[in-house]
Amino acid sequence: MKNRIIDIQVAARQAEPTTVKADLLAVGVFEDGPCCQASQAVNTQLGDPLGSLKQLGDFEGKVQTSAMVYADGKVAAVRVLFVGLGPREKCDPQTLFKAAALAASKAVDLKAKTLGLLLYCGQGDKDATPGLEQAGQVMAEGVFFGAYRYDEYLEQAAEKRPAKLTATLLTAQEKTAAALKKGVAVGAITGAAQNYARTLTNRPANMITPASLAAEARKLAASVPSLQCSVLEPTQLKTQKMGGILAVGQGSANTPRLIVLRCKPAGASPKTPAIGLVGKAITFDSGGISLKPGQGMQDMKFDKSGGIAVLAAMWAIANLKPKVPVIGLIPAAENMPGGTSYRPGDIITTYSGKTVEIQNTDAEGRLILCDALAYARRLGCQTIVDIATLTGACAVALGRKRAGLMGNDQTLIDRLKTASAQTGERLWHLPCDDEFVEEMKSKIADLKNVGDKWGGACTAAAFLSQFAQGAKWAHIDIAGVGVWGADEKDAPGSIGFGVRLLTAFVAASTQKP
Numbered sequence: 001m002k003n004r005i006i007d008i009q010v011a012a013r014q015a016e017p018t019t020v021k022a023d024l025l026a027v028g029v030f031e032d033g034p035c036c037q038a039s040q041a042v043n044t045q046l047g048d049p050l051g052s053l054k055q056l057g058d059f060e061g062k063v064q065t066s067a068m069v070y071a072d073g074k075v076a077a078v079r080v081l082f083v084g085l086g087p088r089e090k091c092d093p094q095t096l097f098k099a100a101a102l103a104a105s106k107a108v109d110l111k112a113k114t115l116g117l118l119l120y121c122g123q124g125d126k127d128a129t130p131g132l133e134q135a136g137q138v139m140a141e142g143v144f145f146g147a148y149r150y151d152e153y154l155e156q157a158a159e160k161r162p163a164k165l166t167a168t169l170l171t172a173q174e175k176t177a178a179a180l181k182k183g184v185a186v187g188a189i190t191g192a193a194q195n196y197a198r199t200l201t202n203r204p205a206n207m208i209t210p211a212s213l214a215a216e217a218r219k220l221a222a223s224v225p226s227l228q229c230s231v232l233e234p235t236q237l238k239t240q241k242m243g244g245i246l247a248v249g250q251g252s253a254n255t256p257r258l259i260v261l262r263c264k265p266a267g268a269s270p271k272t273p274a275i276g277l278v279g280k281a282i283t284f285d286s287g288g289i290s291l292k293p294g295q296g297m298q299d300m301k302f303d304k305s306g307g308i309a310v311l312a313a314m315w316a317i318a319n320l321k322p323k324v325p326v327i328g329l330i331p332a333a334e335n336m337p338g339g340t341s342y343r344p345g346d347i348i349t350t351y352s353g354k355t356v357e358i359q360n361t362d363a364e365g366r367l368i369l370c371d372a373l374a375y376a377r378r379l380g381c382q383t384i385v386d387i388a389t390l391t392g393a394c395a396v397a398l399g400r401k402r403a404g405l406m407g408n409d410q411t412l413i414d415r416l417k418t419a420s421a422q423t424g425e426r427l428w429h430l431p432c433d434d435e436f437v438e439e440m441k442s443k444i445a446d447l448k449n450v451g452d453k454w455g456g457a458c459t460a461a462a463f464l465s466q467f468a469q470g471a472k473w474a475h476i477d478i479a480g481v482g483v484w485g486a487d488e489k490d491a492p493g494s495i496g497f498g499v500r501l502l503t504a505f506v507a508a509s510t511q512k513p
Ligand code: BES
Pocket: 285, 303, 360, 362, 363, 364, 365, 389, 390, 391, 392, 393, 395, 449, 450, 451, 456, 479, 480, 483
C-alpha cells in the first residue's frame, strides 16, 4: 500500500483577518504583544484571551511556543492559534520560518484543511527585520516544512492528517499584498522542492536505486520546459572512463549512473559559463568490503541526500528562471560488499586521469564525487558547489545543526554564507588546505582515499579539491544534518537540507557565475 503524501497549497491575499473563514487562524505575537493592529483586532474580538494567557503565565510570545483558543463564533475562523515570535527587534527570517512551520504542523495534527496565517506584517524598512516579500517567502517555506509528514507506507495515514492543507498568508492592508504575494510565489516553489527532496530521500534503498533515481530525474525534467536531463548509463560510464563511479558501483546488482541536469535560461549566451552543482547519491552505503557495523546501518539510505538536494534544487531553479546557466551533476551508486566489489588495496583510475589507492571502501563518496567534479570542469563550469553526506567526522565536529563548508575561494564561501543566512540552513567554515592535501598523497598512486584519523572532514574535502582545480569550488558536508534530519519529531527523517540554500545561492549569482 502506498499513500499520496500530504498535498500542500500556499497562497497570499489581502483580507480582514477577523472575517477569514479557516479551520485554524495563526496569529503572530511578540513578547510585547500582537504583531500589528489586525492581529490585535482578532484578540480584542475574542475577548482578550492573550491578557489571560499572559496573566497566568501560560503564553508570553516566546519563540517556538503557542496557545490555541476556540473562537465560538467571535471571529470567522474555528480556532485561533497564537504563535510566539520572541522579541520584536530580534525577528529574523528564521523566526518567521519556524513560526509558520509550527502553525502548519499544528494544523495537520488537528486535521485542519484550511489555515490562515497572520504572523507578521513588518515593513523591514526601518530596521534589520525582514520586509514583507522576504517574509512571504520564508513563511510559505515554513508552511511546507511544518506540514510535511512522511507516511507513504503507513496504512492509517489518511486518518491522522488531512489529504490536503490549503494555507493562506494574510495581510490586512491592500498596499502590502503585492509584496507578500511575490514572496509567496517563490516560497511555494522552494518549499515544495524541499519536501520533494525529503520524500525521495526518505524512500529506502529497495525503492530508490541509481536507475530509479535516474528515471525520477528524467520525469522531473520532463515536467519543466527549461530543464533537460541526460543520464550516463554503465556502458557510457565505461567509455568515459569514470573509474571512481564504476569502482564504487561494481559490487552491486543495482548498477551506477551519472545523472546530468541542465538549466539554461532563454537568451543566455552560449559562452556564459555554467554554475555546477554536484551531489553525492549513494543510494545505500553499507561500507562495501570495509563493512559498516550493523547498528544504525539503516540510516545509510540517507546517503543520497546531497544528490537529491541537487535534483530538487535544479527543479526549483528551473521554475524560478535565473539568468545564469546551471548544470546539476548527480553521481549515483550503491556501495555493497560482494564477489565483484572493489577492495581495499585496489588502485583505480578516475575520470580526471588521477589514480587513487583504495584504503577503505567506506570512503566511497569522494570517489564518485571526484569523477563528477572533473566532469563538471570538462563541461566548462568555473564555479562548482558540491554537497554530500561525506564524513562522520563532520557530524562529530559540528553536530547536527550545522553543515561543514570548505573550499578554495573566499568570495564563493562568502556567497554561500549569505545564502545560508537567508534560508537558515547553517554552515560552518572548515579548512582543507595544503597540509590536508599532503596527507591524502599515496606512495603507490597519486592519491589515497583516506587520511589518518584526525580531521576527517578536512582530508575528505582536500581530496575533492584536487579534482576541481582551476574552478572556484566549495564543498558542503551534510553528514550531520542530512542523515538524521536533526531532531524533527513531527516528521523524522530527511529535512531536505541544502535545497533552499543551493537555490538561494544560484538566485543571487545572476551577476557573478
Ligand atoms: N556516508 C558516510 C558518511 C556518514 C557517516 C554520513 C555517518 C552520515 C553519518 C561515508 O561514506 C563514510 O562512510 N565515511 C567514512 C570515511 C572514513 C572511512 C574515512 C566515515 O566517515 O567514517
